[in-house]
Amino acid sequence: MKIELISVIGLLLCLLIIGIEYILLYRLAELQDEHTARTENIRRRLDIHVEGVLYAPTDGSRNAEITAMANEINGDFTVYEMAVEAIREHNGSSFSGDDEAKERLIERINAQVDPVAIYVKMLDEGDVYHKGYACRRLAELNAQEYRDKIKDCVGSKDRDLSYNAAMALCRMGDVYEVAEYLLSIENDTLYSGRIVNEFFAQFTGDRGELASLIFEKCNKYMKCTVIKTIAIYKLDRFRPMYLEGASGDDSQMKIACVKALAAFGYPEDEQLLQIAAGDKDWVIRSSAIRGLSLLKTQSALNTVKHALGDKEWWVRQTAAQVITRMDISPKDLEEILGGYDRFAADAMKNVLYKSVE
Amino acid sequence: MGFLNAVRSFIVIFNYFCMAFTLLLSFIYIIQLFVSLFRVHRNYDKTFSDDFLSYVDSDNLLPISLIIPAYNEQENIVQNIRSLMKLNYPQFEIIVVNDGSTDKTGELVVNAFHMHKIETSIRYQIQTQNIEAVYYSKKYPNLLYVQKANGGKSDALNAGINISKYPLFTCLDADSRIEKDALLRLSLEFIKDSRTVVAGGIVRIANGSKIVDGELKGFSMPKKLIERFQIVEYYRSFLMGRVFWSASNSLLIVSGAFGLFRKQTVIEVGGYKKNTIGEDMEIVVRIHRYMRKNHRKYKVKFNEFSVCWTQGPMSLKDIRSQRRRWQIGLMDTLLSHAIMTFNPRYGFVGLVSMPYNWIFELFGALVETIGYVLLPFTLIMGELNMFFFVIYFLLSVSLGVILSEGSLVLEQYTHRAAMTAKQSISISVYAILENFGYRQLITLFRMEGILKYRKLRKTWGKIKRKEFEQ
Numbered sequence: 001m002k003i004e005l006i007s008v009i010g011l012l013l014c015l016l017i018i019g020i021e022y023i024l025l026y027r028l029a030e031l032q033d034e035h036t037a038r039t040e041n042i043r044r045r046l047d048i049h050v051e052g053v054l055y056a057p058t059d060g061s062r063n064a065e066i067t068a069m070a071n072e073i074n075g076d077f078t079v080y081e082m083a084v085e086a087i088r089e090h091n092g093s094s095f096s097g098d099d100e101a102k103e104r105l106i107e108r109i110n111a112q113v114d115p116v117a118i119y120v121k122m123l124d125e126g127d128v129y130h131k132g133y134a135c136r137r138l139a140e141l142n143a144q145e146y147r148d149k150i151k152d153c154v155g156s157k158d159r160d161l162s163y164n165a166a167m168a169l170c171r172m173g174d175v176y177e178v179a180e181y182l183l184s185i186e187n188d189t190l191y192s193g194r195i196v197n198e199f200f201a202q203f204t205g206d207r208g209e210l211a212s213l214i215f216e217k218c219n220k221y222m223k224c225t226v227i228k229t230i231a232i233y234k235l236d237r238f239r240p241m242y243l244e245g246a247s248g249d250d251s252q253m254k255i256a257c258v259k260a261l262a263a264f265g266y267p268e269d270e271q272l273l274q275i276a277a278g279d280k281d282w283v284i285r286s287s288a289i290r291g292l293s294l295l296k297t298q299s300a301l302n303t304v305k306h307a308l309g310d311k312e313w314w315v316r317q318t319a320a321q322v323i324t325r326m327d328i329s330p331k332d333l334e335e336i337l338g339g340y341d342r343f344a345a346d347a348m349k350n351v352l353y354k355s356v357e
Numbered sequence: 358m359g360f361l362n363a364v365r366s367f368i369v370i371f372n373y374f375c376m377a378f379t380l381l382l383s384f385i386y387i388i389q390l391f392v393s394l395f396r397v398h399r400n401y402d403k404t405f406s407d408d409f410l411s412y413v414d415s416d417n418l419l420p421i422s423l424i425i426p427a428y429n430e431q432e433n434i435v436q437n438i439r440s441l442m443k444l445n446y447p448q449f450e451i452i453v454v455n456d457g458s459t460d461k462t463g464e465l466v467v468n469a470f471h472m473h474k475i476e477t478s479i480r481y482q483i484q485t486q487n488i489e490a491v492y493y494s495k496k497y498p499n500l501l502y503v504q505k506a507n508g509g510k511s512d513a514l515n516a517g518i519n520i521s522k523y524p525l526f527t528c529l530d531a532d533s534r535i536e537k538d539a540l541l542r543l544s545l546e547f548i549k550d551s552r553t554v555v556a557g558g559i560v561r562i563a564n565g566s567k568i569v570d571g572e573l574k575g576f577s578m579p580k581k582l583i584e585r586f587q588i589v590e591y592y593r594s595f596l597m598g599r600v601f602w603s604a605s606n607s608l609l610i611v612s613g614a615f616g617l618f619r620k621q622t623v624i625e626v627g628g629y630k631k632n633t634i635g636e637d638m639e640i641v642v643r644i645h646r647y648m649r650k651n652h653r654k655y656k657v658k659f660n661e662f663s664v665c666w667t668q669g670p671m672s673l674k675d676i677r678s679q680r681r682r683w684q685i686g687l688m689d690t691l692l693s694h695a696i697m698t699f700n701p702r703y704g705f706v707g708l709v710s711m712p713y714n715w716i717f718e719l720f721g722a723l724v725e726t727i728g729y730v731l732l733p734f735t736l737i738m739g740e741l742n743m744f745f746f747v748i749y750f751l752l753s754v755s756l757g758v759i760l761s762e763g764s765l766v767l768e769q770y771t772h773r774a775a776m777t778a779k780q781s782i783s784i785s786v787y788a789i790l791e792n793f794g795y796r797q798l799i800t801l802f803r804m805e806g807i808l809k810y811r812k813l814r815k816t817w818g819k820i821k822r823k824e825f826e827q
Contacts, residue, residue, distance in 0.1 A: 007748045014755030021762035025785060028769040029778035132406030164406055190551050194417040201416060313480050317522075349476050 042079055043086075045072055050086045053105065054093035063108075070112040077118050077137075083109070116143045123149055128156065132164030139168035147172060154181055163195070173205030179213035186222040193225050200229045208235045215241075220252065227256035231263040239264075246272055251281060258284050262291025270295055277303050282312035289315060293322035301326050308336060308344030320347035368731050369740055375728040376749060382717050383756035389601040390763040396600050397661060397767050404662060409538070409545055413447055417548045420448035421540060421617070422526040424517030426510050427453055429460045430531035435469045437531055438500065446540045450499045454517045457507030466502050470494045483515040483628035491520065510613075511629035511636045518620060518628060526623075528637075530614040533560070533667040534568050543617045543663040546656075553656045554622040554648070555641055557603075557611030558663030559595045559771075562588045568666050576776050578783065583676055586791045587669040588784060589761050596661060596767040597760065603659035607710035609645070609690075611657070613637030615665035622648075622655075630693075634814065635686020642694050649703045661771050677802045684722065684806025685814050691715055722803035729797065754792045761788030 049069040056062035073079045084106055088099075095101050110116075116138065123134040123146070135150050153165035154177060166181040178199060185192045203210060211230050215223060227242070238260070245257030258276045261269050269291065276288035289307045292300040304326065307319035336348050412418055423441060427434055434453070441451050455463045466472065472492035479488060486508035494500055505516050514528050525547060529535065539558055546556040564587070565579030579585055602608040616637065623629075626647045629636045641657060648655040670676040691698075691714060698715060700707040735741045765785055769776070776784070806813075 004742075004745055004748065007745070007752055011748055011752045011755060014752060014759060017759050018755060018762060021759065021766060022782075022785065025762060025766050025769060025781060026778060028766065029776065029781035032769065032776075033778045127402070129402045129406045133408075136406070136408060160403060160406060193551065194548055197417050198415055201414075347478055349478070 039082075042072075043082065046079070046083050046086055050083065050090060051093075053109075054087070054090055054095055066109055066112055069109060073113050075113075075118055077115070077122065080113055080115050080118065110141070116141050116146070119143070120146055120149070123153075128158045128161045131156075132161045135161075135165045135168035139171035142172065144172060147174065151177055167199065167202065170199045170202050171204055173203065175205045175210050175213060178203065178205075179210055182214055182222070183217055186219055189221055192222065196222070196225045196229050200226075200233075207233055208237055211235065211238065220250075224252045224256040227253075227260050231256075231260040234264050243269075243272070246276065254279075255281065255283050255287070258291070259287040262287045262294075265291060265294025267295060267297070270297065270300060274299070274303055277307065282310070282315050285310065285312070286315045286318045289319050290322055293326055296326050301328065301332075305332065305336065305344075308347055316344065316347040320344075323348070324352070364734075365738055365740060368735050368738065371727065371731060372735060372740075375724060378721075378724050379753050379756075382721065383753070383760075385713070385717070386597070386760050387756070389597050390760055392604055393597045393600040393767060394763070396604055397596065397770055400661065401770055407545075409542055412541065412545060412548065413445065415548070418447060418541075418544060419525045419547055420450075420523040421446065421544060422517070422521030422523045422620070423449055423451045423529055423540075424514055424521065424526055425451065425453045425529050425531050426456055426513035426517065427458060427462050427531045428456045428507070428510070428513070429458045429462060431458075431460045431462050431465055433532045434462055435465050437529075437534065438466065438470070440534050441529070442497070442500075443537065444535070444540050445537045446544070448523070449540070450501060450521065450523060452501045452503060452517045452521055454503045454505060454513040456505060456509065456513035463502070463504055467492055470497050470500055470502075472497075472500070472502050477520075479520050481519055482624045483519055485512050485516040485519060488516055488520070509631060511631045511633065514636070515628040515631075518623060521620065524620055525617055526620050527615065527617045528613060529665075530667065533614045533665050534563070535615055536664040536666070537572055539615070539663040539665060540617075543615075543660050546658040546660055547617070547619070550656055550658070552654045553658050554619045554644060555611055556617045556658040556660055556663075557599065557608070558615045558617075558659075558665050559599075559661050560591060560612045560614050560665050560667050561595075562591050562669045563666035564588075564669050564671065566666070573666070576780060578780065581671060582787075582790075583673065583795070584669055584671060585784070585787045586795045587676075589765070589788045589791055591669070592768045593761055593764040595659075596764045596771065599659045600661060600767075602710060603657065605705050605709070606656055607645075607704075607706045608657045608659055609642050609706070609710055609714060610638040611641050611659075612665070614667050615663070616641075633686065633689050633693075634682050635690050638686055639690045639693065642690050642697070645706045646694055646697055646703065649706065673798075676799075677805070680799055680802040681806040681809065681813065684719070684803040685810055687714065687719055688807060688810050689814055691719060719807070722800050723807060725797075725800045726804045729800075754789075757792045757796070758789050761785075761791065 046069075049065060049072055052065035053062060053069060056065050069083060073083060087095075087102055087106060087109075090096070095105065119134040119137045119141070120143075122130050123138070126134060131153055135153055138146055138150060147169065150165050150168050150172075151174075153161050154169065156162045156165070162181075166178060169177045169181075182192070182196060182199060185195060200207060200210070207230060211226055214226050218226070227238070227245070230238070242257040242260045245253040246261055248254060248257075254276075258273070258279075262273060273288045273291045273295075276284050277292060279285050279288070285307065289304055292303055301323075304319050304323050307315055308323070310316050310319065333348075337345050337352075425434075425437065425441075438451060438453065453466055455466070472494040474490050475493045477491050477493075479491075486506040488503055488505045490504040492502040492504070501520065503516060503520055505513065508516075517528075518526060525544065527540070527543075535558070543556050543558050547553045562579075562584065564581075564584040565577045566573055567575040567577075579588070599608055599610075613636065618640075622644060623640065626640070626643045630639045630643070633639050644655070645657065647653075670679050691711070694711070697703045697707045698711040703711070732741075762785055765781065765788060769781060
């Protein structure tokens with residue numbers, strides 16, 4: 001009897017859970033329906049306001065429309081974002097194709113809506129996810145006066161919030177805070193590589209200054225990562241460091257520095273790149289080939305041609321891709337395609353078939 | 358008399374065993390459900406501040422090769438390629454591998470995309486059947502069409518890997534559609550954790566719904582009952598099971614319809630295994646085995662927000678063939694990697710995930726079927742306490758409903774705009790109804806898979822599909 005009693009209690013418990021699940025499911029679905037209906041409603045009303053703002057015949061009537069739109073937004077960030085998106089994507093008015101004019105219009109809307117206040121409130125009162133979101137939006141609005149509030153979030157234990165806050169400062173061009181943040185994660189090699197890449201791409205301040213600050217205190221891994229990342233920005237002030245690293249013995253540093261030097265495409269680096277093109281590490285060879293292809297000298301062309309027969313597929317492929325950008329003569333081309341080097345011919349054919357009809 | 362007593366005792370003991378088995382399985386499922394509820398809730402909140410669209414311009418985003426193995430896919434192939442071309446991803450290539458189709462698959466692709474034959478260098482990093490020709494189109498430079506001798510799905514995928522040029526690849530079914538942002542969301546798993554070697558997305562049943570360019574434009578209930586049951590089944594399997602297993606880095610299967618792989622890792626483990634019909638599970642298990650054996654840090658992830666739409670079987674015959682095939686694939690993989698089971702060297706995968714799959718996913722069908730067979734005998738012999746039986750039956754059905762309803766709640770959470778409240782509630786009715794007949798039928802098909810393992814383990818079978826509604 002005892003086990004049967006337990007089973008009955010178990011059954012009742014299950015029925016209770018099912019009931020709760022039903023209520024939860026129904027409530028979630030209902031909320032979703034309400035949300036969809038509300039969004040559609042807002043969108044409909046916003047469309048009228050957006051058209052009113054964009055097609056207003058006079059500046060006075062435009063101001064009146066902006067005020068009406070601000071009332072519709074009423075401190076709701078989702079409505080505000082929908083309005084801004086609608087204006088940016090709208091086609092057909094005199095603003096079409098004129099992004100600057102649209103941005104000026106959004107600034108006028110911002111003056112009435114005060115989105116910064118909305119996001120600051122979110123930053124103060126929201127959970128970690130809302131805080132992170134607010135940081136990003138405040139950076140987009142360039143709310144420099146709230147930089148300190150964002151800085152406080154960089155020290156958060158929550159990695160996402162910390163990242164979002166540092167990214168916001170990055171967009172605001174805060175060189176010291178960003179450098180400190182990157183240095184704080186330098187030992188996390190699984191994480192820092194991509195962060196360095198993202199932060200340098202988004203940084204609005206002086207990238208050279210940011211790199212210098214990092215180089216002063218960072219470890220070797222971070223140094224190599226930063227060098228590889230800033231290669232595309234061709235920062236002349238670091239050339240002596242690149243030249244030293246490219247001729248040194250440290251393989252990781254060599255890879256980074258050759259990549260950085262190759263991006264410049266300076267004739268004075270040709271000799272160094274020629275040497276690097278014969279390195280035992282294929283990553284270095286590949287970077288050097290890319291760099292040599294920018295020089296377009298006969299000796300560089302010869303090295304790139306030679307690389308078409310490299311033992312490593314990636315180097316051959318790189319050489320084939322870059323050689324088409326060099327001044328290669330039909331005779332040279334014929335020689336490669338019909339030559340004894342099957343790998344070179346194959347790599348070339350692969351590129352040529354895709355570029356020639 | 359002695360024999361009858363022995364039979365009687367066996368039946369009684371087996372009945373208790375079945376009961377304990379079912380309760381234990383339900384208990385495991387409920388743990389899975391709670392872990393998944395917690396994870397999905399957290400992941401959903403995370404997506405709020407993630408701003409994943411900002412990654413479109415990121416240098417960190419790895420380019421992807423989309424490999425579509427196609428064998429007699431003339432109904433869907435062109436439409437699928439067109440839909441893939443509209444993906445929101447900065448750099449990708451589409452490689453259609455025609456695995457010796459006997460219909461017009463190749464002709465349709467070549468003509469639709471104005472392709473011409475090219476000579477190209479191929480790195481045969483994995484051994485495959487001969488690649489007969491490669492076609493390229495200047496108008497669609499990110500599309501390659503590969504014509505090869507028939508060698509099966511695995512061989513076609515391996516050929517695609519050989520010819521692909523990007524560090525990540527995804528295998529896609531020719532009859533599935535992935536959502537516009539799905540690839541971007543899935544590839545973030547590789548950016549955010551460089552240890553990630555495999556990431557799987559969620560597969561949803563498209564039957565009845567309107568899918569345009571991979572986007573759901575209207576959810577409506579499919580006409581047939583078995584299609585409706587499959588919707589509930591897929592929610593349960595993906596939102597509950599896969600979220601749970603990926604949380605413990607022991608997910609053993611990434612759907613063949615939509616999974617993203619690090620190419621170098623797949624090459625290191627030797628590519629897809631030929632002559633198996635469960636190649637999608639086998640490759641993931643082999644990756645676990647290889648990485649753990651070599652003490653390499655790695656992650657197998659699941660992203661519940663990356664959506665792939667697929668057509669579920671529409672007839673009983675097709676669903677029977679599909680489930681039989683899944684069971685054979687499971688059995689084949691478990692047998693191939695049996696050494697991992699209960700082996701501490703393979704960590705959580707060896708100690709929990711593999712035994713779970715053996716005991717509950719493979720032999721579960723066997724236990725359940727024997728239970729059904731013995732039930733009438735128990736009744737005849739008067740060994741069944743009717744009250745107890747009814748309570749037990751209701752309990753097991755209730756537990757099943759809890760799990761299905763729970764996964765519907767999860768679905769409502771992850772894919773909020775898909776269903777209206779009315780649809781959500783009406784689909785929940787099928788979470789109850791599936792326990793009366795459908796579940797038992799599926800168990801029998803799975804059982805058949807086990808019994809016909811030797812005979813059918815190399816037979817794929819073809820499921821009848823229709824074109825996606827546009």
